Amino acid sequence: MNAPVSRRSGGRSARRAARAAPLSQDVRPIRAGLEGGQYKPLTDRDMMRIHETALDALEQIGLADAPQSGIDIMTAAGAILGDDGRLRFPRALVEDMLAKANKDVTLPGRDAKHDLNLSGNRVHFGTAGAAVHMVDVDTQEYRDSTLQDLHDAARIADQLDNIHFLQRPMVARDITDNREMDLNSIYACCTGTTKHIGISFSDPAYVQDGLEMLYMIAGGEDAWRARPFVSNTNCFVVPPMKFATESCEAMEQCIRGGMPVLLLSAGMAGATAPSTIAGAIVQATAECLAGIVYVNAIAPGHPAIFGTWPFGLDLRTGAMSVGSGEQALLSAGCAQMHKFYGLPGGAAAGASDSKLPDMQAGWEQMCSNVMAGLSGLNMVYEAAGMHASLLGFCHESLILGDDLIGQALRCVRGIEVDDETLALDQIRDVCLGGPGHYLGTDATLSRMQKDHVYPTFGDRTSPKEWAEIDKPDLVEKAKTRKAEILSQTSAARFAPDLDKALRARFNIHLPQ
Incomplete structure (x- = not known):
């Protein structure tokens, strides 16, 4: 009586072992850069109306608080400075700069296998944010995030197939000097992953030091400019419709230093952006179009990501609702x-309002990640690990998010329909004299x-089998995987002579 069970178990074990083996890129069912674009909540007429309204906002309202350098750059290109100090943007100027904008951006990784082609509807998922806390899954408490936490997040992300890039997800709160925090954040990320x-x-005073560090890591300024593997996430606006003066000054230096930029507009619908979904998109679009003018007036064709990041708001309480359907x-x-303009773009999806990696986090993360992917979003930021409406980050959740x-x-990826997948020959063979299954x-x-995509941690056993293997817990599995990754030497670590040179030039806080 035990023989059938043994044969079934052995076959199942063999199948599990086969699925666990690494797959070549030509066999993998999923990969970075799959084409989305199937989901279109806006009609062509809707997009045209949003575009026209955004242009009206730029012409009639404009943006305030540009630095003097930005005023000089944009007025020389054709923007108009009003008596009220606001820069206004004629339609013709916006259209001219859109024509100059880089529409075929590739963001390099330190390892070329991680390069991100952002053309068309190619989709990439990654981390992002500025969380100030870490989620401790053992105590279910929140604590201050540290530089080591950031480095560990980079090392974990480097080992996850479906995390395609790492934007700094948390702030190193144990470094109180802001210059050293910025420089050590670069070091911690670059020694943790070779992804973008x-x-x-x-x-802005810290940008030149940051560029110097990156030039050293790249092997020289020319090598860096050829393959800039780090981009500047720049909140160049303070919604509604104001430039962030110091961030703009930093952006100008990053552009001149050869660093790609993410033009990030992060209004809060109902607070710093209109409460309607369409209105929030209009404002974010207008602000990022102003950024396109700014960037291309400095350096035509400089790689820039159209970063419309409007966030949802729970109007009952004033709390963020990043896990809501409205956010998706x-x-x-x-x-x-983004596709309307033919520009590479990014937005936030995959974050949760839940405080822990629980059922609420699961439904919130999946809803917006699926919708963002289906819409063809090039860069899906905050796609894994982010909790508590962006206040907390969780390593275990990052692993489960993969x-x-x-x-x-x-x-x-969707459904492929061709002669092979329609499977008429299969149906004929199985039904006419075949096994019937x-x-x-x-x-x-x-x-x-x-x-088929087989989950690494998701459980598909029967209740009986689940009980026989001691009822495995998802978070416990993630903790084990985290320990495995962090027990290994980082593949992104620097050569000893480079590391020594960096530590001699900068005050690096991570231990050797």
């Missing part, structure tokens, strides 16, 4: 506007890896 990295500068619609609608994003990417057929076995 996004960083911020807290003061905001980001999907923004992705359509599984979740894998399923989202399978939705993005498709289990174990050559056709089924040959496509089981190509067509």
